[in-house]
Structures are given as structure tokens and as C-alpha cells.
Amino acid sequence: MIGIGIIGAGGIAQAHAEAVRSLADRARLVAIAETDPARARTFAEKHGVGKIAADRRDLLADPAIRMVCICTPNATHASFCVEALEAGKAVLCEKPIAGSLAELDLIADACRRTGGIVSSIFNWRYGGGYRAMRELVAGGAAGRVLWAQVNVLWRRTAEYYRSAGGWRGTWKGERGGPLITLGIHAIDAAFSLLAAPCEVHAVVDRFTHDVEVEDTSAAVLRLADGGMASVNVTSASHDESSQVQFVCERLTASSNREPYAAAEWPWFFHSDDPRTRDLIDAIAVRSRPEREENAHLAQIRDFLDHLERGENGPVPLGEARRSLEVIAGIYKAGFTGQPAALPLSPDDPFYREMNGGRILEGRRGRR
Numbered sequence: 001m002i003g004i005g006i007i008g009a010g011g012i013a014q015a016h017a018e019a020v021r022s023l024a025d026r027a028r029l030v031a032i033a034e035t036d037p038a039r040a041r042t043f044a045e046k047h048g049v050g051k052i053a054a055d056r057r058d059l060l061a062d063p064a065i066r067m068v069c070i071c072t073p074n075a076t077h078a079s080f081c082v083e084a085l086e087a088g089k090a091v092l093c094e095k096p097i098a099g100s101l102a103e104l105d106l107i108a109d110a111c112r113r114t115g116g117i118v119s120s121i122f123n124w125r126y127g128g129g130y131r132a133m134r135e136l137v138a139g140g141a142a143g144r145v146l147w148a149q150v151n152v153l154w155r156r157t158a159e160y161y162r163s164a165g166g167w168r169g170t171w172k173g174e175r176g177g178p179l180i181t182l183g184i185h186a187i188d189a190a191f192s193l194l195a196a197p198c199e200v201h202a203v204v205d206r207f208t209h210d211v212e213v214e215d216t217s218a219a220v221l222r223l224a225d226g227g228m229a230s231v232n233v234t235s236a237s238h239d240e241s242s243q244v245q246f247v248c249e250r251l252t253a254s255s256n257r258e259p260y261a262a263a264e265w266p267w268f269f270h271s272d273d274p275r276t277r278d279l280i281d282a283i284a285v286r287s288r289p290e291r292e293e294n295a296h297l298a299q300i301r302d303f304l305d306h307l308e309r310g311e312n313g314p315v316p317l318g319e320a321r322r323s324l325e326v327i328a329g330i331y332k333a334g335f336t337g338q339p340a341a342l343p344l345s346p347d348d349p350f351y352r353e354m355n356g357g358r359i360l361e362g363r364r365g366r367r
């Protein structure tokens, strides 16, 4: 039985606690650490957690806890991952696992020092449609991916940015805007299937929201194998949709457009090649569940499987790096107005911080 502690009892922690409850034969929620005492009590009562830690360090010192889920605001992730690794815990951290490439490398150093296990939540990777596409690419049926597109058009209100203590919408608390907090799911889903990005052209801007970060971005990327991709993300949309699309040598693939479930079935595949069509049909039959499982539950189960085998994963730092590199490149190209070459070097200001230490003026109110 694996003892689990959760740090942060806000919105997404509920999904972690419910997943642990569904895995009661393998895992048990031992403690919650939360700085807001009333929220901690409500959470503990709702999920039957025996121990409330006012300070996360008390939770990390508890020998009954082997695995820690980090569910706090973005800016805390890297330092909490390092602390948890140093305390000997296996770590599953909400996305984005780090707020910059520099922060990601601090976690990588701690991982090397401690030999610990650390994985980023990327729940979209458990959607059946994404998994079918992954199999088609990994098994070679799709051929080379020539072009990919990521569109994330979500609606966020002024209340969303004001609530939760105001960490959202700031470089300090959120470490970026919708690119790093909302678009990252679809960016990870697409770029986990592509060659490494090597050049980024982008514009980032703020049209609607009264925040420091961008609310809208558009980018075009060149990939190391000659392929290309575009990424469009906004939190200023009136309607909501998400979509990832691919043109490959032997097929074309499109996700559905459900804003929060684009990785799930249905996906739409087309090919001129009869053999590829047969492969698509076979994979679709195999990977299309009657009902999609809750993706946090699927990833936490997968994490427990990795932990029990002593393996790092399911989304180790090397894989989590890709989306952060794309996002850092988009910010660099957007802020500087120049193409950004990837990978960024450690002395690059955009490696250290997503805004490269700059202020985003934004076009709000301008004509």
C-alpha cells in the first residue's frame, strides 16, 4: 500500500484525491498540506484524510508517505519538487512542472542527486484518440509528421484571474499566461509526436484581460526534421474549443474540438493508402474505449505502476521539457520580434524566465 500526500487543496487536488480513492487497493491518502486552514479541513473531511499538515515540510517528513502530488500554483512547483525529492519521496507534479527551463534543470539536478522519481501530470496523454495517434506515429504507420497545428481557444473571466489569491495572470505566480497554464496540454500532446523544434516565429499579446501576462499568442515553428507546426492559444475567446491536427506522409489526423477533452475520441483519420486505412481501423478498434477513463486516474495509476517497477515516469523530465522549450521559444520570439533558435542556452534570459525579465505592454485599448 503506497502512502500518498497531497500539497495544495484547491481545484485540481480534488481530481488527485478522487483518483487515489479509486485506487484504494494500492494507495492511501495519508495527509494534506495546505496553507489555508479552512480549505484544508474541508478537503480532509471530504476525502477522509487523517492528517492535516499546516506546513508541507511536516508532510514531507512523514515516513508513511512514499509519493507526493504537488497541486499548488505554478510558481511553487520546481522548489516543491526539489524539496520532495530531497525528502526521498516520489513526485507527481501538476503541469507546468516548472515555470522556466532553468527551474526544470533545478529539478533535473535534484533528480540526479537523489536518484528519485519525478513525473509531470499531462492528463491529455491518456485520451484514447491521442493514444491511437501516438501508436500510428510510433509504429511508423503514419510516416513522418510533416505539419501539425495546435489551437486552444478558451474563455477565462476577470473573476478567474482575480480569484485563488491572484496568482494567475502574473509572471511571478503563474510564470506565464494561457500558453503555460492552458495551452500546454495540447502543446505537449502535439509536440510529443513531433521532431524537436528548432526555430520559432511568434507574436504574443494581451487584448482583453487586465493582467501582466499575454492572453493571446500565435506561433509558427520549424522542426529539426524539416517539418513545421503552428500553435495558437488564447484565453480571450467567447466560445471554447481545442484541436490538434496532423498532416503526415501517409495519413491526416484531427482531434475532436471539445475544449477539455480533445485528446479523447472521436479523432478523425484519413488516408489515400488502403494498407494504412486497415492499420487505422485496427488501432481504432483496439484503442477506442466504450467510455474514456478519468485521465487523472489513468495517469496516477500509471505512475504507481512505474513506482512499483522502480522506473521513472510516465512523463519524466526529459519529456516534460519539450513543451516548456516550445513555450519559452514562443515567448522569446514574441517578446523580441525576432525568430528564436531552439534549444535556448542557459545564459538566455528566456531560459531563466518565460518573459525574459521584460514587461508585456499589450494592445489593450489601442487601435
Ligand SMILES: NC(=O)c1ccc[n+]([C@@H]2O[C@H](COP(=O)([O-])OP(=O)(O)OC[C@H]3O[C@@H](n4cnc5c(N)ncnc54)[C@H](O)[C@@H]3O)[C@@H](O)[C@H]2O)c1
Binding pocket: 007, 008, 009, 010, 011, 012, 013, 033, 034, 035, 036, 039, 056, 071, 072, 073, 074, 076, 094, 095, 096, 121, 123, 164, 181
Ligand atoms: N491537469 C489539469 O488539468 C489541471 C487543471 C487545473 C489546474 N492544474 C494545475 O494545478 C495547479 C493548481 O491549480 P488550481 O486551479 O488547483 O489552483 P488553486 O489556486 O485552486 O489551488 C492551489 C492551492 O494550493 C494552496 N497553496 C498555495 N501555496 C501553498 C503552500 N506553500 N503549501 C500548501 N498549499 C499551498 C492554495 O492555498 C490553494 O488551495 C496549477 O499549477 C495548475 O496549472 C492542472
